[in-house]
Amino acid sequence: MKRIALYHLETLLWIARLGTFRAAAERLNTTQPAISARVREIEDQLGIAVFRREGRNMVLTARGRRLVQECEPLWAGFEKALLTASGFEGATGVVRIGSGEIAAASCLPGFVHAVERELPGVTLELELDLTARMFQQLLGGTIDLAFLAGPVASPGIRTAPIGAVGLVWVASAATVRAGGFDQSLPVWSIPDHSPLHGVTVGSLSAHGIVPRSLGTCNNVRTLIDIVSGGGGAAVLPEPMVRQMLESGALAEVLPRPDRTIQFEAAIRRTESDPLVLELFRRAGELRIES
Amino acid sequence: MKRIALYHLETLLWIARLGTFRAAAERLNTTQPAISARVREIEDQLGIAVFRREGRNMVLTARGRRLVQECEPLWAGFEKALLTASGFEGATGVVRIGSGEIAAASCLPGFVHAVERELPGVTLELELDLTARMFQQLLGGTIDLAFLAGPVASPGIRTAPIGAVGLVWVASAATVRAGGFDQSLPVWSIPDHSPLHGVTVGSLSAHGIVPRSLGTCNNVRTLIDIVSGGGGAAVLPEPMVRQMLESGALAEVLPRPDRTIQFEAAIRRTESDPLVLELFRRAGELRIES
DNA sequence: CGCAATCGATAACAGTCTCTGATCAATGAA
DNA sequence: TTCATTGATCAGAGACTGTTATCGATTGCG
Numbered sequence: 001m002k003r004i005a006l007y008h009l010e011t012l013l014w015i016a017r018l019g020t021f022r023a024a025a026e027r028l029n030t031t032q033p034a035i036s037a038r039v040r041e042i043e044d045q046l047g048i049a050v051f052r053r054e055g056r057n058m059v060l061t062a063r064g065r066r067l068v069q070e071c072e073p074l075w076a077g078f079e080k081a082l083l084t085a086s087g088f089e090g091a092t093g094v095v096r097i098g099s100g101e102i103a104a105a106s107c108l109p110g111f112v113h114a115v116e117r118e119l120p121g122v123t124l125e126l127e128l129d130l131t132a133r134m135f136q137q138l139l140g141g142t143i144d145l146a147f148l149a150g151p152v153a154s155p156g157i158r159t160a161p162i163g164a165v166g167l168v169w170v171a172s173a174a175t176v177r178a179g180g181f182d183q184s185l186p187v188w189s190i191p192d193h194s195p196l197h198g199v200t201v202g203s204l205s206a207h208g209i210v211p212r213s214l215g216t217c218n219n220v221r222t223l224i225d226i227v228s229g230g231g232g233a234a235v236l237p238e239p240m241v242r243q244m245l246e247s248g249a250l251a252e253v254l255p256r257p258d259r260t261i262q263f264e265a266a267i268r269r270t271e272s273d274p275l276v277l278e279l280f281r282r283a284g285e286l287r288i289e290s
Numbered sequence: 291m292k293r294i295a296l297y298h299l300e301t302l303l304w305i306a307r308l309g310t311f312r313a314a315a316e317r318l319n320t321t322q323p324a325i326s327a328r329v330r331e332i333e334d335q336l337g338i339a340v341f342r343r344e345g346r347n348m349v350l351t352a353r354g355r356r357l358v359q360e361c362e363p364l365w366a367g368f369e370k371a372l373l374t375a376s377g378f379e380g381a382t383g384v385v386r387i388g389s390g391e392i393a394a395a396s397c398l399p400g401f402v403h404a405v406e407r408e409l410p411g412v413t414l415e416l417e418l419d420l421t422a423r424m425f426q427q428l429l430g431g432t433i434d435l436a437f438l439a440g441p442v443a444s445p446g447i448r449t450a451p452i453g454a455v456g457l458v459w460v461a462s463a464a465t466v467r468a469g470g471f472d473q474s475l476p477v478w479s480i481p482d483h484s485p486l487h488g489v490t491v492g493s494l495s496a497h498g499i500v501p502r503s504l505g506t507c508n509n510v511r512t513l514i515d516i517v518s519g520g521g522g523a524a525v526l527p528e529p530m531v532r533q534m535l536e537s538g539a540l541a542e543v544l545p546r547p548d549r550t551i552q553f554e555a556a557i558r559r560t561e562s563d564p565l566v567l568e569l570f571r572r573a574g575e576l577r578i579e580s
Numbered sequence: 581c582g583c584a585a586t587c588g589a590t591a592a593c594a595g596t597c598t599c600t601g602a603t604c605a606a607t608g609a610a
Numbered sequence: 611t612t613c614a615t616t617g618a619t620c621a622g623a624g625a626c627t628g629t630t631a632t633c634g635a636t637t638g639c640g
Contacts, residue, residue, distance in 0.1 A: 003597095004372065005295035021617060034599055036617065041598095046376040056607045056616045063375055070371040074364055081360035082294070085353055086336040293626095311588060324628055326588065331627095346587045346636045583639085590633075597626070604619075610612085 004045055006078065009071050011038045012050070016060060016068045017141045027141065029094055076272035083274050093275050094123045096143040098134045101220045102196065103147035103263050105240050106165055106288050111147075114282065122275065130218070132193055138268055144276045145283065146266040150195030158271070159264040160280065163288030167199060167261065169254035170241055171233040181253040186232030187211040188223050195261060200235045203257045237261055263288050294335055299365045301328045302340070306350060306358045307431045317431065319384055366562035373564050383565050384413045386433040388424045391510045392486065393437035393553050395530050396455055396578050401437075404572065412565065420508070422483055428558055434566045435573065436556040440485035448561070449554040450570065453578030457489060457551065459544035460531055461523040471543040476522035477501040478513050485551060490525045493547045527551055553578050 007028075014024040021035040028035070039058075043050050050064035060068065099108055108126065115122055127143060131152070137143045139156055152159060171181065189200040197216070204211060215232070217223040220240065227234045228244060233253050244250040265283035267276060297318075304314040311325040318325070329348075333340050340354035350358060373381055389398055398416065405412055417433060421442065427433045429446055442449060461471065479490040487506070494501060505522070507513040510530065517524045518534060523543050534540040555573035557566060 003295065003297070005293065007293070009368075020615090022615080031600060032617070033601085033619080036619090037598070040618095046372060048376050053606095053617090058617075067371060067375040070375075071368070074367045074371065078361070078364050078368075081357060081364060082336060085357040085360075086338050310586090312586080321629060322588070323590080323630085326590090327627070330589095343588085343635095348588075581640100585636100585638080587636080588634095591631090593629085595626105595628085597624105599624080600622090602620090605617090607614100607616080609614080 004042060006075070008038050008042050009075050011035060012042065012064075012068055013072055013075060014141070015039070015051075015058075016065075020057060023141075027096075072272060076274060080274035083278065088119060088275075088278055093121075094125060095145060095276055095279055096125045096127065097145045097147070098127050098129055098137055098143040099147040100131045100134065100149050100194075101128055102149045102194070102237055102240070102261060104128050105220070106237060107147045107162065107263055107265075107283075107286060110288075111283060111286060114286075115279065122279075130193055134266075138266060141268075144267065144271070144273070145279055147283070148264050148266055149261050150264075151262050152264060152266070156269050157266050158269045158280075159266045160284035162263050162265050162283060162286045164260035164262045165288060166238045167196075167235050167257045167259065168238050168241065168245070168252050169203070169233060169235055169256070170227060170245065170250045171253045172228050172230045173248055173251050174230050175233070176251045176253060181209075181233055183210060184212050186213045186215055188215045188217060188226055188232050188234040190220065190223065191216045191218050196235060196237075199257050199259050199261075202259075203235060203254070207254060294332060296365065296368060298328050298332050299361050301325060302332065302354075302358055303362055303365060304431070305329070305341075305348075306355075310347060317386075362562060366564060370564035373568070378409060378565075378568055381409050381412050381565055381568075383411075384415060385435060385566055385569055386415045386417065387435045387437070388417050388419055388427055388433035389437040390421045390424065390439050390484075391418055392439045392484070392527055392530070392551060394418050395510070396527065397437045397452060397553055397555075397573075397576060400578075401573060401576060404576075405569065408572075412569075420483055424556075428556060431558075434557065434561070434563070435569055437573070438554050438556055439551050440554075441552050442554060442556070446559050447556050448559045448570075449556045450574035452553050452555050452573060452576045454550040454552045455578060456528045457486075457525050457547045457549065458528050458531065458535070458542050459493070459523060459525055459546070460517060460535065460540045461543045462518050462520045463538055463541050464520050465523070466541045466543060471499075471523055473500060474502050476503045476505060478505045478507060478516055478522050478524040480510065480513065481506045481508055486525060486527075489547050489549050489551075492549075493525060493544070497544060 011024060011028065014027050015021060015035070018024050018027060021039070022032050025032045025035045039051060048063050049061050050067065051058040052061050112124060115124060129137070131148050131150070134143070134146045134148060135154055135157060138146055169181070171185065175185065187200065187204065190196045217226065220236070223234060224236065224241065226232065227236070228249055235257060241250050245252065265280055267280045271277060271280070301314060301318065304317050305311060305325070308314050308317060311329070312322045315322045315325045329341060338353055339351050340357060341348040342351045402414060405414060419427070421438050421440070424433070424436045424438060425444055425447060428436055459471070461475065465475065477490065477494065480486045507516065510526070513524060514526065514531065516522065518539050525547060531540050535542065555570055557570045561567060561570070
């Protein structure tokens with residue numbers, strides 16, 4: 001009984017969350033046989049069946065479910081006790097972070113740097129994806145913490161604002177020299193998932209402009225490449241193009257839109273891992289500014 | 291961080307209780323170097339000093355003390371969750387039981403047998419000692435559960451009555467044939483720690499008997515040997531001499547005293563180990579009768 | 581002061597455990 | 611059926627844990 005370690009319980013909790021041994025193995029950075037072995041150890045030690053075969057999946061038995069329920073708060077409390085004891089300096093573990101591309105450009109460098117400086121021992125695994133998919137991944141347990149653009153709200157998700165960045169209308173210097181912003185200039189934007197899209201459309205109609213075309217690209221870096229290559233104009237986050245504006249590669253072609261892009265950090269509302277909560281707290285202390 | 295197991299915490303808790311690594315090692319049925327290694331593992335994992343050298347002892351640091359305080363209920367919670375999950379059938383561990391000699395004769399056989407039948411995997415370590423010393427051992431953590439004779443009360447100790455046995459005045463058959471109980475017959479008893487002593491003295495004065503001598507022996511079995519060898523008369527628990535009464539080796543020499551010997555189970559009031567609490571609960575369900 | 585007792589640290593070695601990687605059987609979907 | 615997925619199993623390598631036998635440091639006692 002005493003030979004049950006914390007990672008046994010952690011394993012149990014992640015299997016319960018993710019549904020399969022394999023997913024838990026991936027989440028815990030190990031292999032499926034190792035997960036099987038841990039489960040078998042738990043069952044041997046306790047002398048009960050925690051899982052029951054159901055088709056090709058394993059499902060918690062009644063006792064197993066109860067055990068998980070009882071252990072979850074205990075495990076969280078335990079992690080918290082250990083982490084606070086070491087002032088989070090001895091924090092160890094892997095935290096998966098998802099981020100939208102715009103948020104990544106603005107938030108991730110500073111955040112990652114701060115974590116690596118203040119919490120060595122914590123490994124971050126970053127994954128850039130669309131905001132929409134991020135929610136699934138958060139709720140599904142594939143990621144623990146997300147950085148998103150635009151005010152979002154969803155049941156089961158807890159968010160904290162971490163700042164905003166201004167927007168600018170830019171086009172390549174060559175485009176400006178060739179006549180500036182007129183109706184013949186293509187406009188590029190991000191698919192309508194993103195708040196950037198709304199700002200682009202709104203700003204165009206506010207200026208009474210109907211562009212020749214409104215192209216979209218789901219990758220902001222590529223979009224910048226397109227614009228800087230003379231492909232048209234776009235509304236972009238100021239920090240992402242600041243350098244190119246300063247170097248003259250890009251130029252502003254319309255007044256800056258009033259609206260800003262809000263950034264938020266997000267976690268599961270039911271998150272109990274103290275390390276994730278601590279990272280969320282620290283993320284909330286980030287102040288992103290133009 | 292995840293590599294900390296439950297026994298690491300248990301180790302910490304027992305060091306905190308007992309004061310030295312060595313004592314904890316003995317209590318946990320292992321060696322002192324193993325304890326040192328566990329402590330080092332905890333400190334390495336947390337990156338903090340849990341103990342500080344103080345003369346030739348190790349003392350908890352402020353952080354260490356806090357960690358212990360926070361972990362104690364968590365550890366108990368884990369143990370309880372695991373034990374209840376397995377219905378105590380998978381219970382594993384060593385529980386130290388202290389017992390007075392009289393209580394041992396009346397309570398231990400049944401209790402030990404029940405535990406071995408219903409809770410295989412639980413190892414009991416029995417130690418017979420004087421009631422007075424039992425309290426020290428309980429409070430000091432050397433034993434976890436005690437069986438005692440006579441109503442006792444002490445701060446820091448929780449007790450539960452588990453029954454009573456009647457008393458008989460006995461002497462050897464030879465002694466009875468030689469004239470029965472008269473003033474010339476020596477009386478034997480236990481030192482005044484025990485309630486038996488009070489009963490012996492009270493019963494003598496109630497019968498107006500002043501014995502030739504009142505010897506004491508701190509070992510009841512030896513005392514029985516003395517009496518059955520013709521050495522005198524004594525007040526003894528009925529179950530302990532029943533067989534010798536039936537076989538005729540001993541005979542009753544005075545009316546049975548009204549008073550009985552009460553038996554109680556005792557644990558630390560602060561006890562948190564679910565296994566010990568469970569054994570205490572089961573002990574409380576014992577019903578000892580004459 | 582010297583001596584014995586106690587405390588904890590350390591090193592070497594043996595035994596055990598745990599993980600990985602490569603399979604295999606069972607199940608369900610195309 | 612064929613293929614993809616899930617978990618079980620097994621052999622081997624590597625890491626970990628515990629024990630024994632020591633050591634240095636400190637304390638208490640003559």
